[in-house]
Amino acid sequence: MGVDYYNILKVNRNASEDDLKKAYKRLAMIWHPDKNPAGKRPEAESKFKQISEAYDVLSDPTKRQIYDLYGEEALKSGQFPPPSSSRSAAPHQHHYYHRGNHNATSFRFNPRDAEDIYAEIFGSEGGGGGGAGGSGGGGRAYRDGFFRTSNGAGGPEFAGTSSGPGPGLRKANALENNLACSLEELYKGFKKKMKISRSIFDSAGKVRTLEEILTIEIKPGWKKGTKITFPEKGNQEPGVIPADLIFVVDEKPHALYKRDGNDLVVNQEITLLEALTGKNLELTTLDGRNLMIPLTDIIKPGAEMVVPNEGMPISKEPGRKGNLRIKFDVKYPSRLTTEQKSDLKRVLGGVSL
Structure with missing residues (x-):
């Protein structure tokens, strides 16, 4: 064989x-x-x-x-x-x-590619919000298409080559970077390739710059604060274990929807006439579908309607979603004519409240 x-x-x-x-x-x-x-x-x-x-x-x-x-x-x-x-x-x-x-x-x-496999296996373990280490004194700035590591004092920070902590060895502080995601991306999930640049030692013991492509996979439904960890992807320094590189999911504001846990919340303004007589409310979902919601009951100011299973995907329960919550604001007319008031009294005079 x-x-x-x-x-x-x-x-x-x-x-x-x-x-x-x-x-x-x-x-x-x-x-x-x-x-x-x-x-x-x-x-x-x-x-x-x-x-x-x-x-x-x-x-x-x-x-x-x-x-x-x-x-x-x-x-x-x-x-x-x-x-x-x-x-x-x-x-x-x-x-x-x-x-x-x-x-x-x-x-x-x-x-x-061997490094792609390594990043996929070890990087996915931070996906549930875990991740080793915390924020340290170091940081990574995105310049010229690369993430570059610094030790907080302006100079390069190197990380070591040991396979685990040993006598006299310490691990460099984890390096965290925000990963800004739109609500659509967090709804559908996506993969993003990130190019990084770090200093390593070659076989002759000399420092050289290594450029790598990391694949970051965002699962549908992940929340703000979820961490994706790439173990020991910091720079190298003799006697120091490399820092973990951590990407922290951040959520961009959305023009229409606001996230509340696994639910999506939308504020909807309707007229007094629509509140009393009804209408068909049309919304575009985060995955591009047109959602038609009939309003048949009388809508009171501050009322909330719940549409099941139209919220964010629940990452730990594939196939399930949270709810869509519609909060109504009833817009009253600024003025009424005498004739309009008379008509309203005639129409609504016998209505029990």
């Missing part, structure tokens, strides 16, 4: 997605190049690439199926016969992966 991806990740051939992720995280924390001293950097880079490629293949159902059936060479070349029911399976093959037909013209192996 060539390269044994299962052996690289130290998992068995029935490993689940969760098993693969745990194995990758354990090994990535050991072999990420930034966590190794300069003298061990070439070996770490090689190991880290192997671990990342193994995870890329085994975590993708299509790649894993082809690899299980035909091996690494066929996977990477795209040259393999379509599966046949008469074909006898090798001992390492599993029926679970025998899905669909593959041929050289319908599959091309596109390996994912």
Whole structure:
């Protein structure tokens, strides 16, 4: 088969997605190049690439199926016969992966970038509002298309290469940056690529600038204050563990809607005539739908109408949303003619309040 991806990740051939992720995280924390001293950097880079490629293949159902059936060479070349029911399976093959037909013209192996995988696995752990560390004395300013790190005194701040705290080692304070999101983006979710620039030590022990692309994935329904953490993505300094880079979700004001937890609140002004006789209220939702709401009851000043399941998505309960709450302000006429007053008395005189 060539390269044994299962052996690289130290998992068995029935490993689940969760098993693969745990194995990758354990090994990535050991072999990420930034966590190794300069003298061990070439070996770490090689190991880290192997671990990342193994995870890329085994975590993708299509790649894993082809690899299980035909091996690494066929996977990477795209040259393999379509599966046949008469074909006898090798001992390492599993029926679970025998899905669909593959041929050289319908599959091309596109390996994912190792650092993208690392950022996705470790960055997603801060998505629920967690995140290691807090605000520190350092900060990151966005200049010339990059986030640049400073230590608060105007000079560069470097972060270390150790894989964990040890005697005499400290971890640099976490670096927090606001990530301003529109209410539409928080409603639908989105991915944003952020280019950062930081100082690292190369294999010769010299400081150089490394530019990286971080992928920030915002889930539908995330709230202001949610933190997305990229562990140890600060600059490097001997004897100091790199700072975590944290993006904190912030919410831009919206022209129509205001968020209240999982609910959306909208203030709506209607005339006295509409309050008494009704109307069809039309609103555009955050995902672009036209929402028609009939007002059939008499609307009193300060009244509130609740439209279920038209609020913000609830991030921890997929498929569920909060409510849309419409607060009414009834606009009274500034003046009435004598004739209009007489007509109102005639029409409303017998109405019980």
